[in-house]
């Protein structure tokens with residue numbers, strides 16, 4: 001059996017867990033479905049704007065939980081928020097910058113991309129990881145950092161009850177619309193959007209994110225059918241909000257079913273505790289769907305989980321040596 005602990009999913013959670021394992025001298029490898037690591041964290045530059053198609057905002061007060069910096073004061077700016085008075089910050093360079101301190105220390109060959117895990121099983125005292133391409137890997141321990149629906153499928157035969165519960169989690173869909181305007185076209189401050197249909201609305205005219213005298217708007221729209229063309233999404237949004245069709249940049253990022261509703265339920269922590277107790281020792285489950293709703297919670301959860309796995313591996317090797 002390989003001695004590398006496998007982390008499934010190279011989003012922020014998986015990368016933060018891998019970083020912690022490596023810090024504790026536990027060899028590990030990440031398996032990622034897509035061609036790039038980062039999961040929903042994705043930033044790009046266009047026409048002088050810095051756009052985040054995934055998460056943009058987080059609570060700086062809890063930035064001790066961000067991936068290891070250094071994160072100097074100048075790396076952040078305060079965001080205008082229409083989410084109910086929370087003091088939110090964003091990174092000047094875009095949220096994807098959070099990934100760099102996690103990616104840099106990864107040894108060559110530790111990140112395996114374009115590989116989908118289909119199912120998990122036992123292999124001796126450890127685990128077998130079956131990939132959709134037919135490969136089977138083995139590992140002494142597993143960090144499962146994929147969303148609940150994917151993790152539910154992977155656990156189908158290893159932990160049928162946990163798998164079924166995860167596949168049962170309720171989801172919403174969020175379409176993130178990002179629009180860049182000349183400042184004169186948008187009255188500031190941007191008023192809160194109507195309650196229904198909007199998951200969030202942020203705006204900024206910070207010079208790190210927009211050209212001079214411009215403004216960047218980010219809205220999350222709920223429950224929008226996936227087949228509505230991007231141009232129509234923008235037209236309707238502009239009509240609803242009273243914004244002109246004079247935007248300079250526009251992005252419509254669809255994340256079908258990303259927003260797991262369970263963590264918002266009061267019974268979720270208890271339910272997760274019960275599910276975790278059914279997991280075999282040496283396997284841990286991390287990510288937003290499992291009770292870490294904010295970005296900074298996710299990093300802390302990943303570090304704690306990796307620490308627990310590292311301690312468990314040390315105890316196992318102690319037992320074997322005796």
Ligand SMILES: Cc1cc2nc3c(=O)[nH]c(=O)nc-3n(C[C@H](O)[C@H](O)[C@H](O)COP(=O)(O)OP(=O)(O)OC[C@H]3O[C@@H](n4cnc5c(N)ncnc54)[C@H](O)[C@@H]3O)c2cc1C
Nearest residue numbers: 009011012013033039040055056057117150255258287295
């Ligand atoms: C549109 C959108 C906006 C958001 N905005 C915010 C925000 O403003 N603030 C905030 O705090 N959070 C926000 N979130 C939540 C966001 O998901 C998290 O902040 C964080 O990036 C999640 O990291 P993660 O690693 O837990 O999950 P993900 O980023 O989803 O990573 C999971 C990884 O697992 C991989 N994977 C899935 N299936 C498999 C498989 N079978 N085999 C191998 N790999 C697999 C995926 O490809 C992905 O890379 C937003 C999410 C979305 C989608």
